[in-house]
Amino acid sequence: MWSYYVYLKGAINTYLEDPKQVIETLAEVRPTAMVSVPRLYEKIYATVMNRLETASVLKKLMFKKALETGDRYYNTLKEGKSVPFGLSIKHKIYDKLILSKIREVVGGPKNFFSAGGAPLEQSIEEFFFSCGLLICQGYGLTETSPMISYNTPGCFKFGTVGKPVPDCDVRIADNGEVQVKGSQVMKGYYKQPEKTAEVMENGWFKTGDVGEFDADGFLKITDRIKDLIITSGGKNIAPQHIQTLIGKDFYIEQILAIGDRRKYISALVVPSFEALETWAQRKQIPYTSMEDLVEHPDVIAFYQKRITYHSKPLAQYETIKQFRLLPNAFTVETGEITPTLKIKRKNINEKYKEIIDSMYE
Incomplete structure (x- = not known):
């Protein structure tokens, strides 16, 4: 759908053969707009934050001040106000020294970024915005052709997937499910009446997602209904929020909250293996295989510290009490994720049942 839109507008679309080369390709192509799953933005953010960890106190302070200045500057513009002279001067200085360099990482200035397919942590949206890069999150499914709602450069709110598109009715059912009705909603699944009946009711399509509208009419998606966790103590927990919060860490590639x-x-945690090996070599930790490395006490303690740090915004009952580091990534080939990088929770629960059970012994 994005490709057709690009062609309609007379623009050039660039396809990436190897996702690992995305940063190099961005610098080469320097696109004016881009659509991506959140993982790319998380990786860029994590890389910047990781480099900052080893920076001097002065550089850390300057970076913090630069982001604060960028945030004030761009929010002033967003509100349609004139930027005060002092703020304008400060922004020009910090932009030249710091913020422009972050924009160069993604190939320079952009008209907009777009994110979809999974939630993007609000702090990451705010980080890019402070650097002069707007990420517009949207929401939709194949069954809705595909858009249901989106943020635009002229109307956006971080932490949401925007407002419903024109001629699209969206309601929240009693169980919190997002349901959609409109001309873009499918008639049904081809030659599958029973499956169609499961998701269609009087023209309303049941998305299977949990969401809510805020006071300004922006839609926020919480999780998939089938993924919601109800603990033995009766607590209702949205695992996606936990996974998004912890998964933005530089040393974590994938995570599944259980x-x-x-x-x-x-949680089952897949490390960012390249980053972990670099850290292990720096710490002179001996190992003969990845299986050996992820079981090393120093590595486990290192990840515990990072998980605890990112868990600060969580309620006590949402925090990860036990975790296991896995020596292999979740892949499409092994049936653990979809081609669009969505985790297949049921498959992973079955495959790693013994490991999961060991965390509750």
Whole structure:
């Protein structure tokens, strides 16, 4: 759909053969607009934050001040106000020294970024915005052709997927499910009447997603209904929020929060192997295989510290009490994720049942 839109507008679309080369390709192509899953933005953010960890106190302070200045500057413009002279001067200085360099990482200035397919952590949206890069999150499904709602450069709110598109009715059912009705909604699944009946009711399509509208009419998606965790203590927990919060870490590639009908939340964590090996070599940790490395006490302690740090915004009952580091990534080939990088929770629960059970012994 994005490709057709690009062609309609007379623009050039660039396709990426190897996702690992995305940063190099961005610098080469310097696109004016881009659509991506949140993982790309998370990786860029994590890389910047990781470099900052080893910076001097002065550089850390300057970076913080630069982001604060950028945030004030762009929010002033967003509100349609004139930028005060002092703020304008400060922004020009910080932009030249710091913010422009971050924009160069993604190939320079952009008209806009677009994100979809999974939630993007609000702090990452705010980080890019402070640097002069707007990420517009949207929401939709194949069954809705595909857009249901989106943020635009002229009307956006971080932490949401925007307002419904024209001629699209969206309602929140009693169980919190987002339901959609409109001309873009499918008639049904081809030659599958029973499956169609499961998701269609009087023209309303049941998305399977949990969401809510805020006071300004912006839609926020919480999680998938089938993924919601209800602990043995009766706590309702949205695992996607936990996974998004922890998964933005530079040293974490993938994470799955677990805990349905169990006493507490646990997690399976796939490290960012390249980053972990670099850290291990720097710390002179001996290992003969990835299986050996992820079981090393120093590595486990390192990840515990990082998980604890990112868990600060969570309620106590949402925090990860146990976790296991896995020596292999979740892949499409092994049936653990979809081609669009969505985690297949059921498959992973079955494959790693023994490991999961060990976290509750």
